[in-house]
Each structure stands twice: as C-alpha cells, then as structure tokens.
Amino acid sequence: MKRRDFLIGSCFAPIILSFPAKAQEGRQTLSVVTSLPKELSSAYKAAFEKKNPNISVEIQQRGTQAAVTFLRETKSKSSTDIFWASAPDAFEVLKAEGLLEKFTPSETGVPAKIGEYPINDPEGYYAGFALSGAAIMWNLRYIRANRLPQVKSWDELALAPLFDHVAMAMPSRSGSTHLTLETMLQARGWKDGWTLIKSICGNMRLITERSYGVPDGVTSGQFGYGVVLDYQALASRGAGFPVEFVHPSDTTIVPSNIGVVKNGPNTAAARQFIEFMLSEDGQVLLFKPSVGRLPVRPASYKQAPAGTPNPFEIKWGATGGFKFNVELSEKRYAVVDALFDQTITFQLDALKSAVKTIHKVEAKLADRKNADAAALIAKARGAIAQMPFDEQQAASKEFTDAFHGSSNTGKGARQAELEQQWASFARDNYAKAQQLANKAEELAI
C-alpha cells in the first residue's frame, strides 16, 4: 500500500515504461557532429535525405570545444563521419591530432582562394563550404535611443560616445574572434594592432565567453554594437530583428569548414554529403533567410536575395592587397589568446576605468586646450598600449613550449608563470594610466 502510494503520488510510473526511441533500422546512417546552428544543419539534412532516401543524417549539435573533445575521446572507434564547424582552428587541431581524413571534393566551381586565404585546406583535410567575414553589428533601436552613430571601421568602435556600448567574445573561446584580432594584428602590425585592440576594448560593455553571446546580446538590445561574423548578423536580420551590420575594410573573409572524420563508420556517405553541399543545389540553401551564409561558389551569387554582399567582389585587406599569413597566425595562436585574456579580459575593469577618464579629459580638452594635460593623456594612452613582449617573442620557441608542453621540463617558463607576468604587467600599466589620466583631469578644468 505504502509503496504503491509512493509511486502514484510521484506519478512517474507510466513514463518508466516508455524508453528512448531507437534509431531507425534498415537505412544507412550518416553521423554529423556540428557546432553550426540548427537552421543550417537541418536545411542540409532535409535536402540531402530527399536526394538520398537510403541515407539518414543524424545531426549531433555540440559547441566547438565540446565537439573537439568528443572526437578526441572517441577516436579509438569513431562513431562520427563528419565534423562541421566554423572555426578553422578547431580543424587545425583535429588535423594535427590525425583525426581527419584527406578528401578532395570533385566540385570545380569553387576557386582556390578568397583574397589571400585558401578556401580549402591546402593539405586537403577539410574544405570550405561557406564564407564569412568579421563584421560590426548593431541594434538599430538601441543606437537610436542612445543617439549613437552607425560605424564603418574598427577605429570608430574606439570612439568616446561608444564607451560601454560594445561587446565581443573572448578570442580564446571563439575562433572567429581570434581571427578578427589576428587580422588586425597583421594588417596594422603587432604594436599598432594591439593599441587599436586595447582602445576598442576600453569601450567594451563586456567580453563574453560564448561567441553566440555577442550577436544574441545585440539582437535583444543588451548592448549596442558587437564584433561578430557577418552570417550572425544576417541570420538575426533574417529572423526580423532590428539589426544592421558592416564589413570593416581591414578584415579577412574566411571559409567555414567541413571535414571527414578518420575511420568513421560511413566515410562514403560523408563524401557524398560534402559533394552535395558544394554543388549548385547545395550552395543555394545557404541563402535561406534564417541561415544567411555566403556561398563559396561565385556562380551561386546570381541567385542571392537582395542585400546580400558578394565577397568575391569586395577588396579584402587594409588596402585591398594585404596578405594574411596563416603560418604566423598558427605559430602564435595560443600566445595571442592568453595575452588577450590576461591583459584585457581579466583586467577589463581597470582598463575601462582608465579609458573612461581619458575620454572625459579629452572631451574637456576639446573645449579648452591645455598642453600639459594633453601630454599627460598621451602618456596615459602610451601606458595602456604597452605590451609585455614583442612580435618575435610571441612566436618564439620559449613561448610555444610553455603553452604546448615540451619534453625538457624544468627549462623555460611555464604557461602559468608567463600568464602571471603578463597580467601583473598589464595591471601596473593600467594603474599608471589611471594615475596619469587623473592628474590630467585635475589640470584640465
């Protein structure tokens, strides 16, 4: 009686009888791990299954990190056929660990390069299926209500009125943000690049951990501007939200990728899926409003909906001709991420406070000149821009070893040690900048 009471009371008896559904039998299964949004993956799933009725596509959605970890942990007997994601770095990691299979698609309509960036992996381990470029996205209602300008370039993100209205993702968490930063560093040089990045970050409302947090926050109006990828803005606009975006001139456009997982259960179907994706029918699916991606086939742009930019017609790079050095980018990847987090993400309050004072003094100086105060402000900006090490060191063996581990332990600094050094370097400099700016504020009355 009592026990029956318990069961009835809790009312869970009926559901224990039903067990999770088993996958359909009798058809081949193609297992795809992806970090891409549902709208995109389900569009391809539906179209591919329609074309190949004997194959059923099983989509597993995971964050990029989780997906890489998953593939790594299951490599002994992989249950996955395809890895499909945006971040090129994730593919590089998988390639380096031997988790991808070489595959060259037979599709010929895709050019080798967009700007200076190869569309397919030169070594043939993964292929680009869509293009995306870094963009600045803003919420129209937000900027109207706060009387803020529409912007066109990265430099404008550093303007005083935008203070506390901008957001971006941590480069260590978002491959695309990392690429955006690396492009700035390469286009403007290590020193000027970081100066720009720091002055933009001085305006940050927040630096998010999820890369989707940025377009999401702009979409809902939590902040005004975001450093995003164009498709995130396109998808939000496509869903009807009041947002707009621009491609700043010095940005690279890069492919989102797809690759065949090594020793997957159904490699043949995996190849078929990729071929389909790159075909004319496949590429057009990217134009769906809720997807909003840019195809890698130049010919497909004839069918583009109005308002879609054609990346093959835009001149990419600072002057239209700057070369993106992929090798350099890879060498200092982890160092750039850690440097950003230690000197900016985790010191954001100090940085913002110094930048705020500088903005305030500069506004006063615009009304009434004061040479001494101006000199102090220049010094304060100089202190903020200080970097703990230079470009050569960033790609040095010492640093790479510290981050990736080397066999001769005991020699060289450890990652944790370096991070601590960089963090205190930044903290001291921001404190100095704050002092200088405070002094300038007293002078400029």
Add this chain to the structure above:
Amino acid sequence: MSLITKTDAVVRPAFAVRLGRIALGQYASAALIALFLIVFLVVPVLTVITAAFQAKGSGSFTLINFYDFALNDLLRRSLWNSLYVSCMAVLWATVLALPLAYITTRFEFKGALLIQTLGVIPLIMPPFAGAIAMQLLFGRNGSINLLLGDWFGINIPVMEGLSGVIFVQSVHYFPFILINLSTSLRNIDSAMEEAAQNLGAHGFRLFRRIVFPLAMPGYIAGSSLVFVKVFDDLATPLLLNVQDMLAPQAFLRITSIGISDPIGYVIAVMLIIFSVFALWLASFATRGKDYSTIQRGGGGLSKRQMTRVDALFAYGLIIFILAIVLAPHIGLLLLSLATIWSYSPLPDDYTFAHYLTIFDESPQLITNTLIYATLAGVIGVTLGTAISYLVARTKVLGAQWLDYIAMSALAVPGVVLGMGYLRTYYDVQLPWGGSLAAFWGMIAIALGVRRLPYALRACSAALQQVSVSLEEAAENIGATKTASIRRIVVPLMTGGIVAGFVTSFATAAVELSATMMLVQSTANAPLSYGLYVFIQSPAGRGPGAALGVIAVIIVGVCTYLSHAYLERRTALPARDDGH
C-alpha cells in the same frame, strides 16, 4: 580502499551471530555503494584530473601546478570572489527562504501547497534560456531598467558583476534551504513547542530558542548545499560574464581548444577540496547534537490561525518574494510567446508558433527528460537513504567517507564527469553492440551521480530527526534489521526522501554540461540539450524558450504531485495506513 574488512568467523552465541550478520549486511551494502561510486564517479573523475599532477609535456608527477595556482593573482582573486559570493548567496537565500518556510508550516494557510511548489520552480531555471530571460527583464537594457529609464531616468544595475551573481544565485538556489527547512519544521514535535510555551516562551524568542534550533539539520543541509552549489556553479557567472571566479576559470581552461592547461584541473581539485571541507564543516556543526524526536503524531508545529493583519503581512511578503523569484520564468514565458523582442519593455507581438515547432520537431525530448530525471532521482534517493543510514546508524568503517565521496560529486564540473565517462567507458562494448559510453542509460547515471548530493543531504537531514529508539523498539519486539529499516525508518524519512527526490529530479531535468558530452544521438537527447541547440540562433530563441517553459511545467507538476502526496500523508493519522 577496501571497505569490506574481515568479519570474525569465530563461533559466537546466537545473539552475537545475529549482530555479525547485520554487520555483514551493512558492510555488503557499503561495499556495493562504494563500488558504484568508484565506477561512476571516482575513476572517471580521476582519469581526467590526474592532469593536475602532471608536468606539461613530459607527464611526470609534479606539484608545481599547485604552486603556480597559489602565486597567481587572478586565481587568488577568483578564489576570494567565489568564497564571498557563496557566503552572500547563502545569506540572501536564507532571507528569501526563511519567511516562506515559516509561514507555510506555521500557520493555517490556504496557499501553502502552492507556495511550496512555486518555491521549487526557481531551481529549474533552464540553462541559457533562464539567463537570457533574466537579462531581458533585469539587464541594463531589460524591461525593468528601460521602464525606469523612461519614467525616472535611472538604471539599477542588478545584473552587474559579483552582486549580479549573488542576486541570481540566491534566487536560483534558495529552494534548497526552503525545501529542507520546511521538511525539518514539519518534523518538529509540537510537544517541544508546547513545553516551551508552558514555560513562557513565545513569539520571536520561541522561534529563536526552540523552533529554529530544532529545524537546524534541515537548515544546515540546505545552506551547505547552497554554499557548495554556488561555489561550484559555472553557468551563472559565465552567463553574467563574470570570469574571475574559480569554477568559470576551471571551465575556461579545461575546455580551451588545442592546449592542455594543467591549471584548469588544479582548480577542479581545489573546488572538490573546498566543497568537501564546507560539508565537513556543516556535519561538524550538527555533530554530537540530538535533533530527533520520538513522538511522530504531532505533525510539526501546531498550526495557528492568522489574524487579519498577520495574513495581510504574510501575503504581501510572499507575493513580493514570489514576484522576484518567478520573474525569470515570466520572462521565459514572454520570450516563448514573442515574435520580436529587442530593446523594448515587452515583445512587439505574440504567437504560439514556437510551441508548435517544438511539438512538431522534437517531442522525444520531453519523454527522454522525464525518463532520465526520474532515474536520476531514484538513483539519488536510493543511494542517499542507504548512505545516510550507514553514516548515522551503523559503525561501518569508512561510511563517513562514502558520504564525502558522494558529496564531492557536487564539486565535479559536469564537463569533467562527461569527459571521464567517455574516456573510461567509450571502449567498453555493450553485449548488443555499441559503446557503453554511448548508451542512453549512462546519461541517467551521470545525472544521478551529479544529483546524488542533493538527495543525500535531504535524506540524512530526515534521518537525523528520526529517533533511534523507534528502531530499537521495533527490534526489541522482534523485527529484523531489514524489516525495521523498511517498515519504520524509511517511512518516517519519507518527507526527506521526497524532498531529495524532488530536488534531484528537478535539477536533473535541466542539467546540461555532462549531458552535452554524453548525448550521441538526437533520439536520446533530453530537453536541456534541445534547448541548447535551439537557442544558438536568433530564429531559435522562441522555440528554445518554449522548451524551457515546457521543462518548468513538467517539473512544476511533478513537484506539486509529490508535495500533495506529502501533505496527504501528514494529514492522515500516520500510524495506521496500510499496515
């Protein structure tokens, strides 16, 4: 750590033989539990966090990583922030829970059942969706602040920085205190109270000196859970973009692509150590005190009628608290019905389309969630009851360690547990094909292990209030140990067991981090996973929120049923139902 020690096989008088057999049974169940914990908690976690003790690159044993942790400013700041936030969250959670628990158990109060149910709802704040809804309401440009800005030109930064974390955490986790405290209050013998009243104590003094101290086991159980949970929670700080706390730091480092950073695992070890320490402190606080009462007929505090002023005050307070704690769910509901909601106090327009999307595309998410959460709850209360009994009533060697090990699950980040399962069990093949780690049952077990601490604390609090003399009485009149546990102890603990079941069920229903690692096909995915998938794109916000609302409704209904059952049990003359 073998828990089965030799039992003397010497010939003994009959009585001693019986005692020996009892001890044997106890050791056997302790061994079984230990085996379960080792297989599904200790081993998987160890395979992952050994990285904390390895030099990067060479993999040789070292403690240098801990040295680096101690020297790092950021990590020291994070540790301090985590401790501060956890303590403040306990404080504010108490402020929210205490009046609700007291009013509903103390007075004749019509809405008591409803409040007890609504009180659990905050626990089921679905990941992502909950935070997005909170931002939409309380954020800097959320509804409240947009309205305040329009009307008065002010902006209240509730969602900023550490105070934002404290706010969200206390709203989110105060039910732990509410549930455990009300259960304890219900178990207080009204004779105690009457005795105190006869001696002249009343009002606040009665509460402070008699009622609250007697309810201490429940309060301590609840607040230690809140402390540890807040200390180890990474979702809330991350969603509020507070990165300088320990759990987010561990997560950020463990899940960064390409580089393996031992510091992440060092933090995971620190989290486990601190959590176990906090729990030890909590058990230390109630140790050596006797909270049990023999008389079980009193049914808690004597209920009183409220005067009109009392009632007005009570309703006002309750509505105020409920308005705060249910705000995220209201936000979620609005989001699930909204067409476009951007930088405006309310959505532009409303639609049911998002719900239809869910029912069309993924009805299996709902059934899967029910199955996993139910199994997780069952695992939780079964082990919870057994462990708490072994700790409180037997002298089994190492029983206390079972408790600590089980509780340490609270501190293990879900992603570490998920990785551990994959690493340990992916190569194990099931008899009918497929990998053990890919088996849907593993998701249920992972959830059960992760939620075991909730059930365990609830069960041991309940057991602390059951007098051992009742059990002895049963044995004196000839009941075997098993019978006395089954017929006397467990029924008397029912309140705590149901409370434990509800908390583990409710929270398992919205767990994501371990699930994320283990789900290997959409057919086996639970609701929280579907929610994550939907909420990643602007067009999926609505359907994602709709899933969140469905989760809340499911758990709410189940909680209501369990409470209704509990109320009925306590309302019945408890002694003669069905013997």
